[in-house]
Amino acid sequence: MGRPPSNGGPAFRFTQTEVADMETVLQEHHNQMPAREILESLAEKFSESTERKGRTIVQFKQVWNWFQNRRYAIRAKSSKVPGKLNVTSMPRDDSNPVRNVLQPVAAPMPPPMAAPMSTAMPATTVPVATRHMSESFMEFEAKSSRDGACYDVATFLAHRYMETGDPEVQVRFAGFGPEEDEWVKVRKHLRQRSLPCEASECVAVLPGDLILCFQEGKDQALYFDAHVLDAQRRRHDVRGCRCRFLVRYDHDQSEEIVPLRKVCRRPETDYRLQQLHASSNTEQKPSTNPPTATTPTETMQKQQNRDVSRTPAPVGVSHANVFSIAAQTANPESKNAAFTTTIATSTPAQNMQE
DNA sequence: AGTTATCCTGAGAGACTAAG
DNA sequence: CTTAGTCTCTCAGGATAACT
Incomplete structure (x- = not known):
């Protein structure tokens, strides 16, 4: 064409x-x-x-x-709904709408968005008993009751139990100060951190999926829960994934077409990639498009980010305590769920999908 | 010698636009 | 309405010069 x-x-x-x-x-x-x-x-x-x-x-x-x-x-210009949260006049930062913990510490960036989500700061990580226990950590994100957006958790400060027996933890959000600390319900508003997608991972994002999606507004740009309505697959090029995803945000029901870089998939979808890799390995042939190979720099950047975010943050509450509660966030669907305990019957991740 | 400032270059990404 | 080539802007990193 x-x-x-x-x-x-x-x-x-x-x-x-x-x-x-x-x-x-x-x-x-x-x-x-x-x-x-x-x-x-x-x-x-x-x-x-x-x-x-x-x-x-x-x-x-x-x-x-x-x-x-x-x-x-x-026509396209005039049909833009006034006030709809679209791309704004915010400074074009943007190599991507990277969440706070995804930036390499050594490369601080100017605040890309109104909300203080930009600080380079390691997320709280909890050692996880996976196959590679010595090097695996679990990272968390929590839904703020103030704006309904999801933020990475930097630190768990305290925990308590409600009268109903529901656990709560006090968290410090990554990039925020003590004044923004919040008590969050572990079962409903705390879960394992969503994963930014590499170009080759677009195949793991399917219609119907719950995702964390970067919504840019005039005054703020935040990550919100959304569901994928449709996925338009496009040929990848030197820039990586060019696929487009029609998503509907859960909090305001607005719909938007977004590129992969705005999408963070749930860790529960890891198994899809593993299956894909397994099948492509057995077939012994290069995968077609998509997925295609990511650029070396992209891969390096990603690795860098992951290395940074794996650094455990100082904690006020033992990670083990939180872990015993929050490890329930892992969805049984995940093949990485060796760490899931038998404590929970319903997971916070599932609750947050409501 | 070490630090800072400036310039240059290439890559990445979005916007624009001709064409299917 | 979509696709894909081109343009343009921004930024990171390296090289070099200027300064302390």
């Missing part, structure tokens, strides 16, 4: 005067497609101009295309 690759010469471009002419015509026709005769006369006029005469001929189809595209662009 798209234009044929240019064979050395510059790609076709309408000149500024041509665009101005066509814009005038479009306005005169109230954004409706002008008659064919008008388009043909425009094409002829452009071809006869001093800039083009003898060099390039502007075809009717090109003019027609321009009108089609411009009309579509105008």
Whole structure:
């Protein structure tokens, strides 16, 4: 699809005067497609101009295309719901909407968003009894009762039990100070941390999935729970995954098409990747597209991030205590769930999906 | 010698736009 | 409406010069 690759010469471009002419015509026709005769006369006029005469001929189809595209662009612009949380005028930081703990400590970034989610800070990690016990940690995220968004937990400060017997923990959110500490219900609002997706992991994001999705608003940009409504697979290129995901945010039911970089998948989907890798290994052939190989830098960056986030944070409450409660967050679906205890029947992760 | 400032370059990502 | 090529902007990192 798209234009044929240019064979050395510059790609076709309408000149500024041509665009101005066509814009005038479009306005005169109230954004409706002008008659064919008008388009043909425009094409002829452009071809006869001093800039083009003898060099390039502007075809009717090109003019027609321009009108089609411009009309579509105008409609697309005007149909944007006012006030809807869309891409904003916030400074374009953005190598990606990386969550606080994902930034390498050695490479601090300017605050990319209004909410203080930007600080490079290791998340709280709890050693997990997995197959690789010595090097595995569990990281947590909690849903804030203030804004309903999810934040990485930097530190567990205290724990207590409600009268109902439900456990609560006091957490310090990564990148926040003591004034933002919150008590959160372990069963409902605390869970294992969602995972940012590498380009090759887009295949693990499927319609119906609960994800953590980066929603950018005018005043804030936060991670919220969302569900994937549809996944549009696209060919990967040097930039990595170009797939698009239609998601619906749980907190406001708004829908948005987002790229993979805004999506954090739940750890419970790990098994899909493992299955995929297992099958691709047995087939002994390179996987097709998607997934495709991530760039070396991307992989290195990812690894760097993970290394950082594995650093255990200082804690006010023993991780073991919290762990005994919060380890329940692992979904039984996960093949990594060797650490799941037999304590829980319903997991916080499941509760948070409600 | 060590630190800081400036310039240059390449990569990455989003926006734009012609074409299917 | 989607796809894909191109443009443009931003940023990180390296090289070099200027300064202490």
